Amino acid sequence: MNPTTDKQKYFIIDFDSTFTKVEAMDELCQIALQNHPEKNERLSQIQSLTDQAMDGTLSFRESLHQRIAILEANKSHLPELIEKLGEKVSESFKRNQTFFDTYKDTILIVSSGFKDFIVPIVTKFGIKTENIYANEFEFDEDGKIKSFDASNVLSEDNGKVKLLRNLNLQGDIYVIGDGYTDYEIKEAGLANEFYAFTENIKRDKVVDKADREAQNLDEFLYVNKLARNISYPKNRIKVLLLENIHQSAKEAMEKEGYQVELLTSALTEDELIEKIKDISILGIRSKTNLTSKVVEHADRLLAVGAFCIGTNQIDLEACQDRGIVVFNAPYSNTRSVVELAIGEMIMLMRGVPKSVMEMHTGKWNKSATNSFEVRGKKLGIIGYGNIGAQLSVVAEALGMKVYFYDIVDRLALGNATMCDSLEELLSISDVISLHVDGRTENTNIIRKEHFDLMKEGVVFMNLARGQVVDIAALVENLKSGKILGAGVDVYPEEPKNNQEEFISELRQIPNVILTPHVGGSTVEAQENIAQFVPHKMIDYINAGNTFSSVNFPELQLPKLQNAHRLMHIHKNVPGILAKINQIFAKNEVNIVGQYLKTNEKIGYVITDINQKYHQEVIEELKNIEDTIRFRILY
């Protein structure tokens, strides 16, 4: 501290529901009345009394008297309580030891709770015993808690205000707490600022009175530029999840501390441009186009999650150029697509869709004409990736002969046979199923001349991407009867949401199964995806891991403790690593680990350092020519 310019800073911190996630008296009640028949009733009485005192609707002393009377607690219950409270310290307090170390002389715990359980918890963080102000229990000769030390100012109404007045601290005073009694310190003119702490409980009345809301300790430390372990508070990270992504993705990200907005629909380019400005993490499925124009407006965007397999809807290069990492879920819904494909091919070979349509109009047509088993038939799979290969195995189990064609060499599974050309596959197959990806070059890979090569009475399925098939040619071949039946799940133009009409020439053609792009839409697949993708993005935000990203050099990094991790993304030009290290050397910063990976266009460097760094180092690193993005992870 510079004594001439800086004032001493004091931090007045509340204990219950602030330092810890819980109200200690509630916990004590749980322990003391474990087997008591009125346990639940008494607990809710205690909770209500606590709330009334915190909201300022009941005098504090009265609330305390009543709570102790209801409790029937004993000294012997305290060790269990202390153990429990130790496990319930607020997450943001646990992760900011640097703050406690730096300001240990001027952090004061001011609580209406009891020293008997507060001292053992907060001293573990380095808080000095003499800086802990709280009440004290009084016990009878059997160790029963009978009352409290009434001479302690904190047991009085307005006790915190009286205490602060007595302490007469000279300097800047910040109060952090969740209750009305914490606000009263500021109201009495004894603090510069009051922060309503809402990590554990949000009391609207208290937040309304506060100078600011601190969603966690990180936020308080960040806005006041104080020593901390987290460079950027997670509650400032905004997440936008579109297209009805499974709720558990939202929950996972909220648990991480992010602000999450979940929308059921996709957004148009203009809507997305408007929304994306303050978004750090975006989650989409197949219907949101993340164009380069949107990316240009995405100033805060760090990571994109495709909650599906396909990433053709994302301008991956534009994202890469701006240092935005993209992840997808390459396996989570593959089984669901395979099951739908199998089901459809059996239905189509039996003419079931046509029968269903007829039966609904009252027509009974019992016949075996054009109705076949799949056993022994030739299944031609185009695109032998994760889905194609899995389909191959299941189809063989049904007794089908599997052929496949892929543009890259793929290992044939089971007895499958690789075809040398697409033409060969088309000419021999009884059932053709498309499982290629949606890259631009795959537009209309199946068109008139390809249908011409197919056998009469072929079954044709596309569960990959709409634009890979020329729909007019498909319609023509269905109407001519050359194609016995078709299963289509994906379309060149798809409605943005469930309210828009589906418009297609394929409507009303018999023996065609039309499904609304639901190959991967099963409860199991959506749950799997909603676990997989958020985990990848969180791991990137927290630790810099890019393993299995679809557009970034892949780094899988070790976990670190007591170190800072700095992330530098730059254009892949010679000499950047040297420049980074020159800056560290010049500033005598010791590197404990360094990891570099590049691809054709960008380089990704992670540097771990085990000492304090100066802001100048950060500025210099940011200013290296060809830097795309620089971030301190922790």
Ligand SMILES: NC(=O)c1ccc[n+]([C@@H]2O[C@H](COP(=O)([O-])OP(=O)(O)OC[C@H]3O[C@@H](n4cnc5c(N)ncnc54)[C@H](O)[C@@H]3O)[C@@H](O)[C@H]2O)c1
């Ligand atoms: N209907 C749905 O709901 C749904 C669900 C999941 C996936 N999909 C689509 O299915 C596609 C395939 O998924 P996957 O997990 O198997 O992908 P994948 O990347 O594992 O496999 C795609 C395969 O197609 C091959 N390929 C690409 N272009 C080709 C071409 N012109 N000719 C022949 N082979 C070609 C690739 O080499 C690769 O082996 C996805 O890209 C996605 O578009 C649809």
Ligand SMILES: O=C(O)CC[C@@H](O)C(=O)O
């Ligand atoms: O769920 C979606 O929107 C897309 C499903 C599928 O096409 C995929 O690419 O995984």
